[in-house]
Amino acid sequence: MSSLTDRYVAATMRAVPAQRRLEIAEELRGSIADMIDDRTSGGQDHASAEREVLTELGHPEKLAASYSDRTLQLIGPRYYLTWWRLLRLLLTWIPAIVGVLTGLSKALLDGEPGAAIGAAIVAAMQTAVQIAFWVTLVFAVLERTHTPLGLPEWTVDQLPEETRERQISHSDSIASVVFLLATIGLLVGQHFQRWTTDDGTRLPALDPALWSFWLPALIVVLLATVGLEIAKYRSGRWTWPLVAVNAVLNVAFAAPVLWLLATDRLLNPELVERFAWLRDGGTVEFARVAGAVVVLVAIWDVIDSAVKAGRATR
């Protein structure tokens, strides 16, 4: 019959390094017996004394861990900061990039723009989970094996220079870049994934003739705006040169669009033919509304950047 003590010692020994096991087991058994004897000589019955002693010694694996000087945490203070910094760094960009790429390929290559956003979110979340899992696993193994990483010691030179708060946050920059890339994706996508009209023919929304110059030009402007976002993020705040570049880029985007709208060259003529309200003067209405939106967005964006630059330089 195995007593509680036997079971306790066995449970402890399972988690103790094999080469010390016998000796530790014998000593522990002796110590438990001593503690029980001490209680029974005071009049307590053996069974309850045994329970009390083992309860006092606590969880066998916890005891075994302190015998073998092992940590009982996934990632300890030694690696915690490194783990957390790396995890944040990877989670900041990679899921967003994977999401955008997945969404674009779903929309353009597979021709399913409707499913693109869902696919992008799922891909981004899966990537985030994968990154979190693998990074944590690697650090947990490092913690367990006591592997020295040989990381450079922290020095005062690593202190960030600016003490003012960042005006441009991580998430704002990421959202802007994602939005710009998605817009480029839409411009390209509308050509391949066409609107299906009633009679089953599929037409691009924008005039395919624009691909000879104007659509590539607009895409270049959008890519330049992505560059501006990155420059802005690196500087941490709006500066007057950035405001100037922003204004130029806004004009470079809005002006051609307005001109194309005004000269009725933006929409695909074949598409206009299909829709009665567009054919019967609807294009003028569309040009007015779209033109107003484009102008308002551009003006608001430039004013916003100027106000923020003014605030930052104060």
Add this chain to the structure above:
Amino acid sequence: MVSEEVLRTHLQELRRGTVVVASLVALRRPDYGYALLQRLAAHGFAVDANTLYPLLRRLEDQGLLTSEWNTEESRPRKFYRTSDDGQDLLNRLLDDMTAVRSSVTELIEGAER
């Protein structure tokens, strides 16, 4: 009013190193685990058994204690004794405790003035 929880963690922090000192002092006379536990408790060092037993092992691994099995009594017991290295380390620790003690005294007297 200081909560029990806060008091407990600070006392634990303060006591942590003193168990090593107490064990090295006490084991200048060889003894086995449970007997040492009782001796320490009698002198006001209330150490948990699950702290002390693994600690003795670690001190032995570090060469600060030596051990010997005694098989003459009713059950075999492992007797620990403070080694020469252990005595050296103990002297350093005691010096440091004295230094801490006198610094605290000085600080208290300085603050009262």
